[in-house]
Amino acid sequence: MRMERLGFLGPQGTHSEAAALYLNDLCAKPYSLQAFADIYTAMQAVEAGTIDACLVPVENSLEGSINITLDTLAHSEDLLVTRELIWRVHNQLMAKCRPQDVKKIFSHAQPLSQCRSYLQQQYPAAELVATASTAKAARLVAASRMDEGCAAICTKRAGELYGLQTLAVEIQDNMANCTRFFEVRRASGLRPTAGEVLDKVLIICQIDGQRAGSLCDVLQEFARCSVNMTRIESRPARTELGAYIFFFDLETSTSRKNLEASIEAVRKKSIWLKNLGEFPVIVAKN
Secondary structure, three states, X not given: OOOOEEEEEXXXXXXXXXXXXXXXXXXXXXXXXXXXXXXXXXXXXXXXXXXXXXXXXXXXXXXXXXXXXXXXXXXXOOEEEEEEEEEEOOOEEEEOOOHHHOOEEEEEHHHHHHOHHXXXXXXXXXXXXXXXXXXXXXXXXXXXXXXXXXXXXXXXXXXXXXOOEEEEOOOOOOOOOEEEEEEEEEHHHOOOOOOOOOOXXXXXXXXXXXXXXXXXXXXXXXXXXXXXXXXXXXXXXXXXXXXXXXXXXXXXXXXXXXXXXXXXXXXXXXXXXXXXXXXXXXXXXX
């Protein structure tokens, strides 16, 4: 039997790879993992049927939403969310040189921002260089000369892959630093979810932004049906200036009848509405 393929934001050593490895260990039928250079390419590969699924970041607790993930879901005709994974982010400072010799620090833009206070306190004079991924930062530091004083904010695995030593651990400004990942599949290729508790449903809709109170009307439908909305996010509809679409994360803990009634009521008050999936939420023990 063919092993299904799961895409992730590569290369090896990224937080995305660590999350994909963790999810894979939980699957009854593990995936073959495949790295992609960016989120959009991974999601497009799923839609094209080149791979079966991908695990992509959608939100960080400190830095907010990953817009490319939301936009790609919004404008796809066939992609659905099948799992959510909440992944605790551990940022390490790794290098070949001594801590006091660090002059330049490489990392992805998000870790650089997530560790802002630490960097200002410990390395106020260091040059900060944004890279495509934390793993690429580790690779660049590994390729540098010792006297250049280069260091990387990366995962422990990335540092080990490139032969770096740990200078400091858990350097993020907030210990509650977590990233939400979505496992995304084509609607036509969904796995059965027998035995899984479906904790959330994700819907997206466009409402009439020219009518006063239209968003309030939608939110009142969730309240009227006792449906708990855990997140709301707006994105440009890409049709005209001032037109927006809205993402709603809804808990399924209310009655099925109430949940379906609220979604149907919102559908009637929207220009269009899509259900992007009902799925379990996995909190990683990392």
